[in-house]
Amino acid sequence: MKTDTIAAIATALGPSGVAIVRVSGPAAGGVLRALCGEASPEPRVASLLAIRHPRDGRLLDRGLVTRFVGPDSYTGEDVVEFSCHGGYLTPRLVLEACLAAGAREAQPGEFTRRAYLNGRLDLIQAEAVVDLVEGRSPRLRQAALHQLERGLSDRVADLRGRLVGLEARLVHHIDFPDEDDQPVPIEEIAAEAEAVAAALGALARTAPEGELLREGAVTVLAGVPNAGKSSLFNALLGVERAIVTEVPGTTRDALDAVVSLDGFPFRLVDTAGLRESDDPVERIGVEVAGRWLEAADVVLLCVPARRAPSDEERRFVAERAEVPVVLVRTQADLADGVAAGGEVPGAAASVTVSAVDGRGLDELRAALPRLVFAGLVEAGSDAPVLTRARQRAAVEAAREHVCAFARALAEGVPADLAATHLRPAESELEALLGTIDREEVLDRVFADFCVGK
């Protein structure tokens, strides 16, 4: 198939010092000549050149132009990058000039897709590009950079290699099943299979927290009216987003905003105070709060410090065994910092805070990452993390196949039959890396991209 030449503005549109228009494909050199004349700059050296429209030769801008000769480029093809002035008009004009010179406008993610198809990146790295470009939390950035540096790819490739090794060691058993003196005892093969399954399991267990890095942990502030939810929401955000009044039932609609705590993303949701109400608007607010509570990754149950938690509040905690509920004793400045009523069974943590003098807020900020991202906090920033459902599904499927293989060996199934579980495990990991193409997988991966990447 003949590839065409694509072009796009690779930087965000708007006033900026510099914008980059990127061109990739066999005609990139021709586009460069059409815009900048015959003197072709040395590869990988930025040259200050006049950029002109190919039709009428009018000056569009003067900028740094760099050409890359495939395969030594981002996409693996011939690439030209025009660094022109930013803003609303100049980059658009330079792009139009590239199109007039024979390029066509790139689809979202098309540069990275070409990089993948030309073997410059694997699929995990391609996904990491999206997270690096779009992610807003420092820990997601770290995970994405680690993936881009092949941290996860190397781990996956290593596990796949061990599966291939298992297959190789089985060959002797398959060819000479009845020999007593096997070069590798079957128990040793089974033990290695168990070890690979365990490593896959450990990787899969990073996924729930890894996926939350991309989405933000839904952190719902709940409690009776006037418990101080909106005040706490504002204090954690550092801006007065939510309306605060002494009137119970102030908050109706849920408000949400993302904050970064110790680099981890939390999507704070301020909700209407939980109570029975005759006011239809407030009733809807309470219903909305209920829906957010169902979606919560962690709940901050706000209870004023000056009184003991009520039976209802204790029940609220007891009924939510599946999500961590932090008991937040609010308005501590009104209670001399001493929370009345003590422990509530089932609470994941208890913190006494004041939105007025700020006490306890740092403790709460520190507690949340440890509760929601415990595994990632523990593992440190250099451990491979699965950040996408696609990655989790592949690793879990591979693990199941390896477990089936180990089970088959344990049950005395002949080696050649047991071995049939290994190929599918390998191919799950290959599809994860993208070493075998599955068109629909590619479409899904690259659907997330913006134009110019």
Ligand SMILES: Nc1nc2c(ncn2[C@@H]2O[C@H](COP(=O)(O)OP(=O)(O)OP(=O)(O)O)[C@@H](O)[C@H]2O)c(=O)[nH]1
């Ligand atoms: N002294 C003191 N007052 C607080 C504190 N937090 C909230 N308040 C006051 O308590 C009242 C209720 O605070 P809100 O933050 O609106 O409470 P809420 O839980 O959002 O209330 P609803 O939206 O009605 O459910 C307001 O008068 C606040 O000024 C605090 O830490 N110290």
Ligand SMILES: [Mg+2]
């Ligand atoms: Mg409120």
